Amino acid sequence: xxxxxxxxxxxxxxxxxxxxxxxxxxxxxxxxxxxxxxxxxxxxxxxxxxxxxxxxxxxxxxxxxxxxxxxxxxxxxxxxxxxxxxxxxxxxxxxxxxxxxxxxxxxxxxxxxxxxxxxxxxxxxxxxxxxxxxxxxxxxxxxxxxxxxx
Ligand SMILES: CC(C)(COP(=O)(O)OP(=O)(O)OC[C@H]1O[C@@H](n2cnc3c(N)ncnc32)[C@H](O)[C@@H]1OP(=O)(O)O)[C@@H](O)C(=O)NCCC(=O)NCCS
Numbered sequence: 001x002x003x004x005x006x007x008x009x010x011x012x013x014x015x016x017x018x019x020x021x022x023x024x025x026x027x028x029x030x031x032x033x034x035x036x037x038x039x040x041x042x043x044x045x046x047x048x049x050x051x052x053x054x055x056x057x058x059x060x061x062x063x064x065x066x067x068x069x070x071x072x073x074x075x076x077x078x079x080x081x082x083x084x085x086x087x088x089x090x091x092x093x094x095x096x097x098x099x100x101x102x103x104x105x106x107x108x109x110x111x112x113x114x115x116x117x118x119x120x121x122x123x124x125x126x127x128x129x130x131x132x133x134x135x136x137x138x139x140x141x142x143x144x145x146x147x148x149x150x
Pocket of ligand 1: 021067068069070071072075076077078079080081082083104108109110111113114115117
């Protein structure tokens, strides 16, 4: 499996996974726009030429938000999410990010487990933050220094 930066040719597949994973799915145009947006990075996980997952970050100076991470249902629980997130964090840290943060639905056990596995801890809550369905958001964060990267 390889993790690489997404290109325009990947956007339709990313959009297909996005629609299956999120009630508030981003549009095809939004996803395509992200590729050229300053500070935003889009990554894909590819296996035998097939895109099986993707992740999106937004970095402003030394802060980086994990905006999305999703893996095709058929390829979950095989370490794809871990590899993707590790790469997203590493690349942003090399670019100077020190604080990583994200929001996740309170009921999203697999995602929360993934974030905890990679060292994120709960930093707060936003009540009724999500719609469709209404749900609390758990805020999680983690600090990384360039020196701590292997
Ligand atoms: C969250 C998600 C990206 C995880 O991807 P994945 O490739 O299955 O993750 P991994 O196989 O690397 O698993 C990483 C860890 O997460 C945990 N985990 C993964 N799936 C889990 C599940 N169904 N239940 C409980 N824990 C789970 C485990 O602790 C696992 O570590 P381990 O294998 O060492 O025990 C995937 O479930 C997904 O795409 N979900 C839908 C989209 C989403 O909700 N994204 C996050 C919000 S933006």
